[in-house]
Structure formats: structure tokens, C-alpha cells
Amino acid sequence: MLILLSLTRFPHAAPFILSDRKDFPKSRLSHLYFTTDDEPARLCLVRNNPHEWFATIKLRDFLDVGGQWLYKAATGQLNEDGGEFDPTRLEGNIFSTHIYRYDLINEVVFNDQRFVPELPMALFAGAQILKTGKNASYQTNVHIPFIAFDTVRDAIAKLLQGDTEDQSANPVFTFVFWDSDGATEGLYLTSRPKNYGQLKLFFSLRGISLHQALLKLEELGAIYRRGLSLIFAIKRPRRVIGYNGNYEFINFLILLPAEGVAGLTDNEEVMLQGHIEPFSKATARYLSAKSQMPATLYIGAGSLGSKLILHDARSGNIELGICDNDNMLPHNLARHELTADQLGQNKAEALVTVIKKFYSADNSNKIVAIESDAIYLDREFQEYQCIIDTTASVQVMNFLISKQLPTNTRYYKAEIADAGALGLLYAEGYNRNPRMDDLVNLACFNATKNEQLRIWRINDVHREVTTLNVGLGCSSTTSVMADDTLGFHASVFSRMLAKATTQESHSISGLLAISSLDESKGFPSISTEYIDVQAFDVLNCKAGSGWEVRLMGGINELLLANGNRQAPKETGGVLIGIANYKTKTIHVFDLITEPQGSHGTYCEFVRGANGLPDEIDEIKRKTGEVIGYIGEWHTHPMNLKGLSIQDEKTIAELRVLNRTVPIPTCALIVTPDELLAYVYE
Structure with missing residues (x-):
């Protein structure tokens, strides 16, 4: 040796x-x-x-x-490969690669699906990835039967008359041959053809006159490029290692002279191509080892959205809708997943084009771009089980809150807060309860007990918004944040979403997930927190104003317990929360019971105010001026199912005061077994 x-x-x-x-x-x-x-x-x-x-x-x-x-x-132990056949080792002799699905070609060869009856060969269509030279690589995508050949050939001829810069405009045919007798070869390949003369001998030993076959194909118009890609299928006695078939494919490449096949001499060099499976849905799912998300509609294809979309696409999800009406602009290059090649293009359309190129081996018809504002979406919701909103738009959130979504569709929202220090992911619960606005406002309220959220809310009040002018006009600004900061939160969101979307729909609660990136002490410190949010209790206004009051889980029970504990005397206090005039909703997150100076009797409750303004101001400070006083509550232990004369008088006085804030006037009546809401603008 x-x-x-x-x-x-x-x-x-x-x-x-x-x-x-x-x-x-x-x-x-x-x-x-x-x-x-x-x-x-x-x-x-x-x-x-x-x-x-x-x-x-x-x-x-x-x-x-x-x-x-x-x-x-x-x-005799070298050939023991678990009952499978060891394929030919081509390493060191490969000039380029040929990308195709083994199963695609194996099925055609196994079933002897000939292009023309007299030749044991099939025709496939694909694209030449590199245009010229020995290193040209090929991708074969689809089998072309003879009945469809004229149509495909004419389409290619028309395509070649136009711009051929794009890979999709660089089509080629691949010719796959096999032994006409279906003979099985048990010997290993040892002699690599290095020129056309030796390649003809290689084919003739297997019953094929290669030169005559190529002349026939050239006459039919199937050869129109100098690069000629040939595959020979060798039938092995056992399944080939790593594949689901008994055929081993050897890939050859010949560079034809200007005269075509007739000008080929025996000394013309023959090159080997290595086989690579194309990127596919199955490959993506295997390599990512990630739970597969269902059909998903992304609303917003900006910096954060583009990262989440590509994380999802690269894990094998090819049922994607992408909604965005914006175009790719130069400043987007700082954080967007698209590149300078897509400048000026619609972001949704450009992302769809990129993703479809990933999945040339799969049906990608369900990867679609929706070039419109989200508020015009309607029937599109029927196609998806997940809606992921990355717009940070209150308008979009209000629209989605008001929209009747399919019962099997869950709405998620992701946003970056506190200049990149926090990432917030929200997921609605079963039957849209808790709803998205419940969760978004709850994140603010939780600043009263969560240090990270409190820092965010306080910073938000005092922060000077740091933006970069990117053009003339009052709206031509973009926020300042590093791409890796955004990428960190996007990666965490992606993992969270993969988990959240696999929950059983009938048992899911709402989710508030927080990712933290703390760089205040030098090197970054990262953490995540998950808050399970139970369904809110929803009360419709008894006064017919169209408002609804949404009580965080546990508030209903707390009110009833307070009333029963103080009965037969009345008790009461104030409601802590926030109101939204656009959706005509009041969210209640906490109670203050019997502030100092309060007293109750068997027939009335007088709510005190000693220390109450300071207590409310502290809540407002911690929540960034978002959460505060939002209404009154008191009990009717004698089970009066409505407003008393005194209640109506008090409400009239409060309406005058509240209009100066402005907030709606909300009064919650607590009977022994029921809560009654009265809301007035």
C-alpha cells in the first residue's frame, strides 16, 4: 500500500x-x-x-x-452495511453539484416512464444555477412527459428571448438514462469515465448508444445549451444507503462544442456532479427540530416581522400569509431581513419571493403576499389558524379586536419595548378571552408588581424618543435600535410561538411573555418570564351605552366576597384600570376597598378620599400614566338590581367631573350574586 x-x-x-x-x-x-x-x-x-x-x-x-x-x-466484513448497498464515493472528483429529489427521479425510473418508447430515458426540467464553465451547477425540479414537451420547449424558447439574468430564466433539461433490460448490478463502480469516449463505453455496456440518443434529443429540440447534464440510474441489489430506493444515480456533465452533439469528440472532458437533495419542507422540519406552526398570517413585515417570518419559513411552514403595504427603503437595511437587492419592492411580496426560492421542491402556492393595510383584511382570516401582529399599531389592534375571527384562529401580538430592553409577546385565550387589549393593558398594570415592567413604564414617560430622520416630512423617522437586539427578541418570540401554537385550543389561557435584555451592568444579562392570564369577566352596560366592562380574573369573586363579608352594610371603593373610547371598553385590574374616611350603613355607602389621590398617583407613576382611577363600585346587600336614587344623583355629579379628564363614568353595583355595570360618557 x-x-x-x-x-x-x-x-x-x-x-x-x-x-x-x-x-x-x-x-x-x-x-x-x-x-x-x-x-x-x-x-x-x-x-x-x-x-x-x-x-x-x-x-x-x-x-x-x-x-x-x-x-x-x-x-469479507468490509461490505456489511446493514443490508443496504454502499453508494459510490465521488469525493475529490466532483466539479459541481446537481440538486434534485432522489424520490422524484427514482419513481420515474422505477416505473420505466420513458420520454420516447425506443429510449430508456426520461426528461426533466430545471435550472442552471451558474451560467457557464465547468463549475456550473444544476437543479432538476420536474418530470416532463413527451406529451407536454412541445409546450415546455416553446415556453423556454420564449423565456430565453428575454432577460436571462435571473436564475429562473436559465432553464435546462436533464436527461436520465437506465438499463433497458432492468439488469441489477452488484459490482461497485471502479472506473470513472474521464472523457466522452469512455462515457460512451460506460453507457454501451448497459445497452445504450449514448451518441445516437443525444443526436435524437438534439433533433427534438431538447438540447439548447452547451452544458449537458446526464444522469445514469444503476439498479442495485439492495436499497441504497440513505435513500428509499434501489437505484444509484451517477451524474455527468459535458460541455458541448459550438457544433453541438455532432462536434463531440472522444477526447471531450466528462465531469462528475455530486448529488444534493433540495431544501424542502421535510428537510427544514428535520433540521430545525422545532414544533411545526399551523397556517399563519403575519400582519407586518417590518424588521421584527421579517425575522419572525423567516424563522417560521425556515422551520418548514409553507402555509404563510404576509400582509404589509410598505416598500423596502434604504434605512430598513439596518435591521430588516431583506437585502439591498429588494430595495423599492413591497416587503410582503419580496419576502414571499425569497421564501418560495427556498422551497423549489415543494408546492409553495400557500405562501402568499397581501399588499394592503391590515384594516382591509376580511376573508383572508378564514385561511389561517394563527394571526401574528408585529406592527405595534393600536389601529391594527383595535381592528383585530373588533373583527369576528374563526373559532380555530388565535391572535398573537409581539412588540419591542424600552428601547430594546424588553420584548413582549401576547397570546389571546380560548374564545378570545382574555382578549388582546386585556393583555396589552395588563402588561402596563403589572408594572405595579414587576420591576422590569415598572422600569419600562417609568422610562416611557421620561424618555426622549430617539429617532433618525430618513427624509423630509413629519412621519419620516425610524427608531434607533441595534439589529442584534431586535434579533434576540425575535428569536425568543419564535421559540415562544412554536410552543404556544401547539397548545390545545379548548384549554388555553392567555399568555403574557416577557423577554429581558439587561445591559446596565456591562455584559448583557437575559431572562424570560411567562404569565398565565385567566379569562376576564365581561359585563355589558345596563344603561344601554354600548360600553362593556372587562374584569381581570379574580376581581368578580373579590367583589362578591367583599359584599357578602360586609353585609348587611354596604361597602365599596374605586376601580383601577383604563378605558378605550375607540372600542368602548373599560378594563379593570384592581380594586381599592373603603379608602380612609369611608363608611357604610344598611342603606347607603359614602366613599372616603383620605390618601386616595396619592395612592392613585403612585399606581399611575408605576404604570407610566396608563393605569389609574376608572370608576366606582359599591354593594347592594339588600339585592337591589339597579341604581338607587342616590346612585343616580352621584353618577350625575361624577359625569361632570369625569368629562374634564376625560374618562367615562363607570359605576359597578355588587349584589349578593351578580355584578351590574353602568357606564356613561
């Missing part, structure tokens, strides 16, 4: 072990590289990259493995 070392690359490149015998039984031994007749047999010692393997071992270990190879070959 010979040991071949590179004088310039050793020890970084692995040596090779070669045979010095011309009669070395190559065809009967697996784990050999595919060499020409004038090259010595070369042993394959490891399935993976030999140079990486050699970087971890000593030369003595390398020689030991070579000795084990020879021992196994001599004792």
Missing part, C-alpha cells in the same frame, strides 16, 4: 492510502473512491470529511484504521 501526503497541506489535510496493484479487486470492494483506470485504488476510511477526522487523531491512529480496512476487506 502507498501513503500519499501533501507536502504543502500536511498535517492539516489527511493523507490517502492507495493500492500499488493494478489488479486490486476494486469492483468487489466497497468504501473505495471512484477513480479512473489510470489511477490507483484509493481507500475511503471515514464517511464524513476525512480532513476533519484526521484533525482529531495521530498518524499512527490513521494507519491503524487503514490496517483495519484491509483486514475487513480480506475477511
Whole structure:
């Protein structure tokens, strides 16, 4: 045996072990590289990259493995591959790659689906990835039967008359041949054809006159490029390792002379192409090891949206809707997943184009762009089980709150807060309760008990908004934030969404998830927190104003318990929350019971105010002036199901005061078994 070392690359490149015998039984031994007749047999010692393997071992270990190879070959143990056939080792001889699905070609060959009856060959269409030269790579996508050939050929001819800069405008045909007798070959391939004469011999030994076949194909108009891609399918006695079939495919590439097939000489060089499976939905799901999200509509394809969309797409989700009406502008390059090649294009359309190129081997018809404002969406909601809003738009949130969504659709919202220090992800609960506005306002209220949220809300009040002018006009600004900061939160959101979307719909509660990136002490510190949010109790206004009052889980029970505990005397206090005039909703998150100075009797309750303004101001301070006083509550222990005369008088006085704020006037009546809401503007 010979040991071949590179004088310039050793020890970084692995040596090779070669045979010095011309009669070395190559065809009967697996784990050999595919060499020409004038090259010595070369042993394959490891399935993976030999140079990486050699970087971890000593030369003595390398020689030991070579000795084990020879021992196994001599004792008949080398070919034991679990009942499967070991494919030909092409490493070191590959000039370029050929991308196709093994199953696509295997099915056609297995079923003997010939292009023309007299030739054991099939025609496939694809694209040449690189335009010229020996390193041109190909991608084969679809089988073309003879009945469809004229249509495809004419379409290609028309395409080639236009702009051919785009890869999709660089089509090619691939020709797949097989043994006409269906013979099985059990011997390993040992002699690599290095020129056209040897390739013709390779084919003729398997019953095919290659030159005559190529002349026939050229006459039909199937050969129109100098680069000629040929695949030969060899039927093996067992399933080929790593694939679901018994056929092994060897990929050849010939560069035709200007005269075409007739000008081919026996000395024309023949190159090998390595086979690579295309990126597919199945491959993406396997490689990402991530829970598969259902059909998803993304509203907003900006910096955050684009990252979430591509995380989802790269994990194998090809049922995607992307809604955005904005175009890609130069300043977007700082954080957007699109590149300068897409400047001026609609963001949704450009992302769809990029993702569809990922999945050339799959049906990508359900990856669609919606180039409109979200508030015009309607029937589109019927197609999706997830809606993910990354717009940070109150208008969009209000629209989605008011929209009747399918019962199996869940609404999520993601946003970055506190100049990138916080990421907030919200997920509605079952039957849209808690609703998105419940969750968004709850995040503000929780600043009263969560330090990270409190810092955000306080900072929000005092922060000078840092923006960068990107053009003339009052709206031509963009926020200042590093791409990696945005990317951190987007990655966390993506993992959260993958988990949240796999929950059983009938049992899900709402979710408020917080990702934190704290850089106040030097190196960044990261953390996440998840808050389970139970359904809100919803009360419709008894006065007919159209308002509704939404009580955070537990408030209803607390009010009833307070009333029953103080009965038969009346008790009461104030409601803490926020009102939204657009949606005519009051959200209640807390109570203050019997402020100092309050007193109740069997027939009335007088609410005190000692210390109350300071207590309310502290809540407002902690929540960034968002959450505060929002109404009154008191009990009717005698079970009066409505407003008393005194209640109506008090409400009239409050309406005058509240209009100066302005907030609606809300009065909550607590009976022994029921809550009654009265709201007036």
C-alpha cells in the first residue's frame, strides 16, 4: 500500500492510502473512491470529511484504521452495511453539484416512464444555477412527459428571448438514462469515465448508444445549451444507503462544442456532479427540530416581522400569509431581513419571493403576499389558524379586536419595548378571552408588581424618543435600535410561538411573555418570564351605552366576597384600570376597598378620599400614566338590581367631573350574586 501526503497541506489535510496493484479487486470492494483506470485504488476510511477526522487523531491512529480496512476487506466484513448497498464515493472528483429529489427521479425510473418508447430515458426540467464553465451547477425540479414537451420547449424558447439574468430564466433539461433490460448490478463502480469516449463505453455496456440518443434529443429540440447534464440510474441489489430506493444515480456533465452533439469528440472532458437533495419542507422540519406552526398570517413585515417570518419559513411552514403595504427603503437595511437587492419592492411580496426560492421542491402556492393595510383584511382570516401582529399599531389592534375571527384562529401580538430592553409577546385565550387589549393593558398594570415592567413604564414617560430622520416630512423617522437586539427578541418570540401554537385550543389561557435584555451592568444579562392570564369577566352596560366592562380574573369573586363579608352594610371603593373610547371598553385590574374616611350603613355607602389621590398617583407613576382611577363600585346587600336614587344623583355629579379628564363614568353595583355595570360618557 502507498501513503500519499501533501507536502504543502500536511498535517492539516489527511493523507490517502492507495493500492500499488493494478489488479486490486476494486469492483468487489466497497468504501473505495471512484477513480479512473489510470489511477490507483484509493481507500475511503471515514464517511464524513476525512480532513476533519484526521484533525482529531495521530498518524499512527490513521494507519491503524487503514490496517483495519484491509483486514475487513480480506475477511469479507468490509461490505456489511446493514443490508443496504454502499453508494459510490465521488469525493475529490466532483466539479459541481446537481440538486434534485432522489424520490422524484427514482419513481420515474422505477416505473420505466420513458420520454420516447425506443429510449430508456426520461426528461426533466430545471435550472442552471451558474451560467457557464465547468463549475456550473444544476437543479432538476420536474418530470416532463413527451406529451407536454412541445409546450415546455416553446415556453423556454420564449423565456430565453428575454432577460436571462435571473436564475429562473436559465432553464435546462436533464436527461436520465437506465438499463433497458432492468439488469441489477452488484459490482461497485471502479472506473470513472474521464472523457466522452469512455462515457460512451460506460453507457454501451448497459445497452445504450449514448451518441445516437443525444443526436435524437438534439433533433427534438431538447438540447439548447452547451452544458449537458446526464444522469445514469444503476439498479442495485439492495436499497441504497440513505435513500428509499434501489437505484444509484451517477451524474455527468459535458460541455458541448459550438457544433453541438455532432462536434463531440472522444477526447471531450466528462465531469462528475455530486448529488444534493433540495431544501424542502421535510428537510427544514428535520433540521430545525422545532414544533411545526399551523397556517399563519403575519400582519407586518417590518424588521421584527421579517425575522419572525423567516424563522417560521425556515422551520418548514409553507402555509404563510404576509400582509404589509410598505416598500423596502434604504434605512430598513439596518435591521430588516431583506437585502439591498429588494430595495423599492413591497416587503410582503419580496419576502414571499425569497421564501418560495427556498422551497423549489415543494408546492409553495400557500405562501402568499397581501399588499394592503391590515384594516382591509376580511376573508383572508378564514385561511389561517394563527394571526401574528408585529406592527405595534393600536389601529391594527383595535381592528383585530373588533373583527369576528374563526373559532380555530388565535391572535398573537409581539412588540419591542424600552428601547430594546424588553420584548413582549401576547397570546389571546380560548374564545378570545382574555382578549388582546386585556393583555396589552395588563402588561402596563403589572408594572405595579414587576420591576422590569415598572422600569419600562417609568422610562416611557421620561424618555426622549430617539429617532433618525430618513427624509423630509413629519412621519419620516425610524427608531434607533441595534439589529442584534431586535434579533434576540425575535428569536425568543419564535421559540415562544412554536410552543404556544401547539397548545390545545379548548384549554388555553392567555399568555403574557416577557423577554429581558439587561445591559446596565456591562455584559448583557437575559431572562424570560411567562404569565398565565385567566379569562376576564365581561359585563355589558345596563344603561344601554354600548360600553362593556372587562374584569381581570379574580376581581368578580373579590367583589362578591367583599359584599357578602360586609353585609348587611354596604361597602365599596374605586376601580383601577383604563378605558378605550375607540372600542368602548373599560378594563379593570384592581380594586381599592373603603379608602380612609369611608363608611357604610344598611342603606347607603359614602366613599372616603383620605390618601386616595396619592395612592392613585403612585399606581399611575408605576404604570407610566396608563393605569389609574376608572370608576366606582359599591354593594347592594339588600339585592337591589339597579341604581338607587342616590346612585343616580352621584353618577350625575361624577359625569361632570369625569368629562374634564376625560374618562367615562363607570359605576359597578355588587349584589349578593351578580355584578351590574353602568357606564356613561
